[in-house]
Amino acid sequence: MLVSGALAVMLGGMVVLWPDISIGVAAVLFGDYLVASGPMRGWTVPFGIITAVAGVTLMALPLASIVTLAIVVGICLVVLGAIEIICSYEIRMSVKEFSRIDAGTTDRS
Numbered sequence: 001m002l003v004s005g006a007l008a009v010m011l012g013g014m015v016v017l018w019p020d021i022s023i024g025v026a027a028v029l030f031g032d033y034l035v036a037s038g039p040m041r042g043w044t045v046p047f048g049i050i051t052a053v054a055g056v057t058l059m060a061l062p063l064a065s066i067v068t069l070a071i072v073v074g075i076c077l078v079v080l081g082a083i084e085i086i087c088s089y090e091i092r093m094s095v096k097e098f099s100r101i102d103a104g105t106t107d108r109s
Contacts, residue, residue, distance in 0.1 A: 020063075027062030031055040
């Protein structure tokens, strides 16, 4: 924990002191990750290719790519949130229906 805490303090200080450089470095490192992990997605070859291309793009244009990535992540979060709201409603309705069936108040045919 001591090493982890020390690294967190150092990295946090570097981000505060040099935010532009930190964002660029983070973008390049994330691009490296995408390029390395893209081909390993054997079950979905097209997604692996897209991931690798995104990684190369991220390394070539780190700052512009980070902004685009933030927008895409934001859109994905909105869509995911909407899906979760819809699913929670469906689950609630299913539980109510099951409760009625279990109590014998609904026809089971």
